[in-house]
Amino acid sequence: MSDLDIAEVAQRAGVTAATLRFYEEKGLIRSIGRRGLRRVFGDSVLERLAFISLGRAAGFSLAEIGRMFSPGGTLDIDRSLLAERADELDRTIRRLGALRDGLRHAAACPAPSHMECPTFRRIVRAAESKSLERHIASPRNKI
Amino acid sequence: MSDLDIAEVAQRAGVTAATLRFYEEKGLIRSIGRRGLRRVFGDSVLERLAFISLGRAAGFSLAEIGRMFSPGGTLDIDRSLLAERADELDRTIRRLGALRDGLRHAAACPAPSHMECPTFRRIVRAAESKSLERHIASPRNKI
DNA sequence: ATGCAAACTCAAGTCGACTTGAGGTCAAGC
DNA sequence: GCTTGACCTCAAGTCGACTTGAGTTTGCAT
Structure with a gap:
């Protein structure tokens, strides 16, 4: 060593x-x-x-x-916590995917201002409805 | 109005x-x-x-x-910035996907300690990217 | 033996995005 | 007309994860 x-x-x-x-x-x-x-x-x-x-x-x-390390120092992660975090990550990934598509569209969109593009407005509106959902969920938990 | x-x-x-x-x-x-x-x-x-x-x-x-709003107040995003950000997002998404798979594996892995699992160790070693930080699943950033 | 870059400790500062608190104002319902 | 509660302003506090600064000590190369 x-x-x-x-x-x-x-x-x-x-x-x-x-x-x-x-x-x-x-x-x-x-x-x-x-x-x-x-x-x-x-x-x-x-x-x-x-x-x-x-x-x-x-x-x-x-x-x-x-908290993932046991007092002895070895790694000891709660497996259900891992699965939970994997699911959370999965949701994040899907959301980011939609977002990426939205950005890509906006980048290529010919409308003079983005807010005049129906597709862009749809994306913005979709984000809005999801934000309502989140507000119901638990307020406090950071990285 | x-x-x-x-x-x-x-x-x-x-x-x-x-x-x-x-x-x-x-x-x-x-x-x-x-x-x-x-x-x-x-x-x-x-x-x-x-x-x-x-x-x-x-x-x-x-x-x-x-900075995306012009002085007049209308939305005026630099399209190349959007494309750039979409690409960045895309890279992030792929990396998070790998991470999710890793977590999922660890959750199901039968090894007594995660560090004894070769697959898990491979995932840990593979994790070196820095640009991930920006899109981390911080609940504060969530829609 | 000596010089000094690199360590050390402990306290305080930074950054982003808000939140909270103190103290004041005012429109609307009873 | 009076109370009250929603608003207001401005300042300060919070939270996580570090970073920076000040002042001190020391292992190692010359």
């Missing part, structure tokens, strides 16, 4: 040293020791950081990701 | 009155006048708000959306 200093971890994981300290403080990663006052990391931290990055991309907050 | 008071606009657009004042201050919407000191809105503000919501969902910031 090779020892890594913070700069090397930072460089290989694509984050700054400050971010690593921040993550450690939050309990997301751990250093295996110190050399003087300097942190020493094991290379498994890289996999862990990759996982954190993936989790963030999937829409989990750092707090949620933190 | 019916006159709307702030409460009605808020209710119909699914935002709070405070948000409407905030948007007005930022130049994203305008009231057509005042009745006493109270704002009066024309109903076209609803379409504009729907557009703003759509834009947010597509990953635009309020500042970017603001």
Whole structure:
């Protein structure tokens, strides 16, 4: 198991040293020791950081990701949570797909102003109706 | 053209009155006048708000959306910007699709710990893209 | 042995998009 | 005419995820 200093971890994981300290403080990663006052990391931290990055991309907050590690430090994600997040992602994907089509249409549309294009207005209106739905749903939950 | 008071606009657009004042201050919407000191809105503000919501969902910031309106107030989006954003969205969609599949696999995977599953590890390693950030499924950004 | 880039700690700042609070005004119903 | 509640303004607070700054310490190359 090779020892890594913070700069090397930072460089290989694509984050700054400050971010690593921040993550450690939050309990997301751990250093295996110190050399003087300097942190020493094991290379498994890289996999862990990759996982954190993936989790963030999937829409989990750092707090949620933190909860995915059991006290021992091994990964232990609730499978139903994963399935739930996959479904959520799926809905997001579909919405973004419609949006992309709308943008593409608007980009090619010959109407002098976008609001004069019936297709564009339809897309805008469709977004509007969905926003009503969301307002009924739970208000507070961020990434 | 019916006159709307702030409460009605808020209710119909699914935002709070405070948000409407905030948007007005930022130049994203305008009231057509005042009745006493109270704002009066024309109903076209609803379409504009729907557009703003759509834009947010597509990953635009309020500042970017603001720039899409010409000084006169009409919508005037740079078409190449739209096409560019559509392409960006497309890349995001593909990446999120892979992520969703990964999550789905992990949810069904029989390995005792996810890190012991080769498929999961492959997904984790594959996650390196940075441009994903913009369209992450932040419920705040959702339509 | 010495110089210094790189670490360290802890506090505070930043950014976006709002929300909340304090204190004041006013149109409408009783 | 009076109360009340919806509005108003302006300032400050919040939230997440970092970043930045200030002041201090030290491992390592020369």
